[in-house]
Amino acid sequence: MSCECNTSGSRCGEHKGEQGSPSPTARVFNIQRYSLNDGEGIRTVVFFKGCPLKCPWCANPESRSIEQVNIRRESKCLHCDVCEQDVDECPSGAFEQVGYDVTVEELIAEIAKDDVFYQTSGGGVTLSGGEVLVHGKFCIELLKQLKKLGYKTAIETSGHGNGNHLVEMAKYCDEILFDFKMMNREQAKDVIGINLDKVLKSFDALKLASCKLIPRLPLIPGYTLDLINVDKVLHFLAPYSLEELHLLPFHQFGSSKYETLGMTYSMKDTPVPTKQEVDAIQRHVEAHGYKVVIGG
Structure with a gap:
């Protein structure tokens, strides 16, 4: 019997617990190994599925919906009638399912495969998304277990979610990479669906955290790539006496994903920032x- 709260047919974490499984689950769409960004040293980055925002420049559009989705890669498709768009039957691998459920134990087992890289580089594990706050309780438990095992941990977040969960996560983090986006309240709400006051309150709640807090600013043409927006971020951050800020210049690396998902990418013709523009900021x-660190 499938769980009514999950249209994919698999049970959600809450109801899995009722069936006696060892732990709740969360949905991820990628585990990226050997990352040199997203925190210090060599990282393993766990990408969770689900995000409440609608950033036009999103490089991971497959992360937006928490539901499992199928993507189609035209370069692999044989245009045959064999698979009927079924991932398991596709003979060429053109159709691929994005999103799968994992337990805390399963994730830790995957993370442990990269132990040698953490030990030699001072790296660790970063939880990303999507938005980690969508899976707040799960991520708190995962971070808690990772710290018990001696791993260095970090999260990437927009701060748009349960602030209490964010503060609890901070207890088990070495770093929090906090993304600031549009600083005009009305535009932020209309364009990306973010409640700026809630986000700023969440950031303020982290001021007592013992972990390293790193603000990050995407530089998006037409949205955040201007000194007015930058100055609003700097004005807000001034009382916190932070030492480091990351700038994330817009790129087109995720543009091809939109077509595979059958989505329209409104920024496909937007040029990336020039070196002169980034240097000036x-x-x-x-x-x-x-x-200032470029690229995070």
Whole structure:
């Protein structure tokens, strides 16, 4: 019998517990190994599925819906009638399911495969998305277990979610990479669906956390790539006396994913920021006393 709260037919984490399984589950869509961004050292990044925002520049559109989805890669498709768009029957692998459910134990087993890289580089594990706050309780338990095992941990978040869960996660993090986006309240709500006041409150609640707090700012043409937006971020951050800020220039690396998902990508013709544009903002932020890292 399938769970009514999950249209994919698999049971959600809450109802799995009722069936006596060892732990709740969460839905991920990728585990990226050997990452040199997203925290210090060599990282294993766990990408969770599900995000409440609708950023037009999103590089991981497959992460938006928490539901499992199928993607179709035109370059592999034989245009045959064999598979009927069924992932398991597709003879060429053109159809691929995105999203699968894992337990805390299963994730830790995958993470442990990269132990040697953490030990030699000072790296660790980063939880990303989507938005980790969509899976708040699960991520708290995962981070707690990872810290018990001695792993260095980090999360990437927009802060748009349960603030209490975010504060609890911080107890088991070495780093929190916190993304600031559009700082105009009305535009932020209309364009990306974010409640800016809630986000800023969540960030403020982290001021007592013992972990390293790193603000990040995507540089998106037409949205955040201007000094007015940058200055609003800097003005908000001023009381926190932070030392480091990351700039994330817009790129087109995820543009091909939209077609495989049957989605329209509104920014396909948007040029990436020039080196001169990025350099100018970097100098501006550095003038406010921050160590600036490009790319996170």
